[in-house]
Amino acid sequence: MNTLERPLGDRILGGVCAGLARRFGLKPLTVRVLFLLSLLLPGPQVLAYIAMWIIIPSEQRDVRVV
Incomplete structure (x- = not known):
């Protein structure tokens, strides 16, 4: 499974x-x-999205030094 x-x-x-x-x-x-669709329901979906944006690391570029 992917990270x-x-x-x-x-x-x-x-x-x-x-x-x-x-x-x-x-x-x-x-x-x-x-x-x-979840935005139609009451709750902190937008805050959760922003928190995940901050917490989940960005994919690293595959940089190879030759």
């Missing part, structure tokens, strides 16, 4: 949904739609 990190590509806003999708083997669009 939880925000990918450098396939980001729309911070890469949180894309990172969660990659980690759990889902399509990023599915996670994004579920997040948008």
